[in-house]
Amino acid sequence: MSLGQIIDGKAHALRLRADIAQAVIAAQAAGARAPALAVVLVGEDPASQVYVRNKIAACHEAGIISIEHRRDATLSQAELLALVAELNRDRQVDGILVQLPLPPHIDSAAVISAIAPDKDVDGFHPVNAGRLATGLDGFVPCTPLGCLRLLEATLGDISGAEAIVIGRSNIVGRPMASLLIGASATVTVAHSRSRDLPELTRRADIVVAAVGRPEMVRGHWLKPGCTVIDVGINRVAKESGTGTRLVGDVAFAEAADVAAHITPVPGGVGPMTIACLLENTLKAASRA
Numbered sequence: 027m028s029l030g031q032i033i034d035g036k037a038h039a040l041r042l043r044a045d046i047a048q049a050v051i052a053a054q055a056a057g058a059r060a061p062a063l064a065v066v067l068v069g070e071d072p073a074s075q076v077y078v079r080n081k082i083a084a085c086h087e088a089g090i091i092s093i094e095h096r097r098d099a100t101l102s103q104a105e106l107l108a109l110v111a112e113l114n115r116d117r118q119v120d121g122i123l124v125q126l127p128l129p130p131h132i133d134s135a136a137v138i139s140a141i142a143p144d145k146d147v148d149g150f151h152p153v154n155a156g157r158l159a160t161g162l163d164g165f166v167p168c169t170p171l172g173c174l175r176l177l178e179a180t181l182g183d184i185s186g187a188e189a190i191v192i193g194r195s196n197i198v199g200r201p202m203a204s205l206l207i208g209a210s211a212t213v214t215v216a217h218s219r220s221r222d223l224p225e226l227t228r229r230a231d232i233v234v235a236a237v238g239r240p241e242m243v244r245g246h247w248l249k250p251g252c253t254v255i256d257v258g259i260n261r262v263a264k265e266s267g268t269g270t271r272l273v274g275d276v277a278f279a280e281a282a283d284v285a286a287h288i289t290p291v292p293g294g295v296g297p298m299t300i301a302c303l304l305e306n307t308l309k310a311a312s313r314a
């Protein structure tokens with residue numbers, strides 16, 4: 027039996043996408059051209075193909091032009107850097123997204139650093155990471171931005187709340203911690219070396235799980251009435267029969283018995299990531 031209210035990320039994302047579509051129409055009525063996002067996909071990774079397809083479909087629905095640049099996995103780093111430089115110069119391109127992961131012979135950090143910071147709609151460039159960490163306006167990574175939007179929609183003001191972020195990646199954990207600090211929460215960042223993670227987690231009013239370990243966060247780790255945001259997307263073998271299913275970093279059924287609010291996987295954070303990419307692309311176009 028579940029006590030927790032399930033946070034409908036899909037519904038929140040659809041509302042945000044409808045708002046963005048309206049804003050795109052309004053900007054065009056005022057004489058602007060449609061926002062344009064360049065999406066670069068290197069190689070044939072099946073998950074990346076699906077993500078890119080979903081991003082492009084969401085752009086289209088919001089009136090955002092997407093320009094896909096597919097290259098095969100043998101593309102050299104120099105060739106990719108040349109493509110990024112061309113997109114930086116292209117005045118018709120507002121946002122640039124280079125889908126990760128890149129093939130192993132390419133240095134992702136070098137590619138990310140080559141993107142013009144004001145076209146970096148992923149918010150991964152060190153300049154945008156620095157802007158976020160210092161409280162300046164810039165591009166915020168889509169996944170943590172989506173998590174903050176869900177928290178604020180669910181809880182309203184979170185100032186003074188105790189939050190724990192489990193995971194310290196540049197893509198989710200660190201920027202999530204910065205956003206929570208900006209919202210005046212009291213923030214703990216835990217990771218694989220943290221001592222007594224269950225005890226730390228039990229203190230928290232807000233738990234953001236972004237470790238990439240299937241169902242690691244257990245129900246008895248949680249404070250009753252807390253809010254759980256599950257960033258994990260783990261494909262695991264089904265118990266019975268063949269095929270795989272998607273699970274988060276949180277053991278959902280037992281966590282839902284303890285938490286007041288919890289995001290599901292799928293249908294939680296993932297759809298908000300895409301909606302926030304559109305939000306960032308609109309922002310990039312508005313600043314041009």
Ligand SMILES: Nc1nc(=O)c2c([nH]1)NC[C@@H]1CN(c3ccc(C(=O)N[C@@H](CCC(=O)O)C(=O)O)cc3)C=[N+]21
Pocket residue numbers: 077080123124125126127148168169259272291292293294295296297299300
């Ligand atoms: N440059 C770059 N930027 C990214 O933002 C980026 C990336 N590379 N590489 C891969 C990750 C992953 N990511 C997701 C986006 C949407 C869902 C999503 O919509 N998930 C759905 C469905 C999941 C499914 O069925 O597979 C859900 O959770 O309900 C998931 C994951 C963006 N990423």
Ligand SMILES: [Mg+2]
Pocket residue numbers: 148167168169197299
């Ligand atoms: Mg992201």
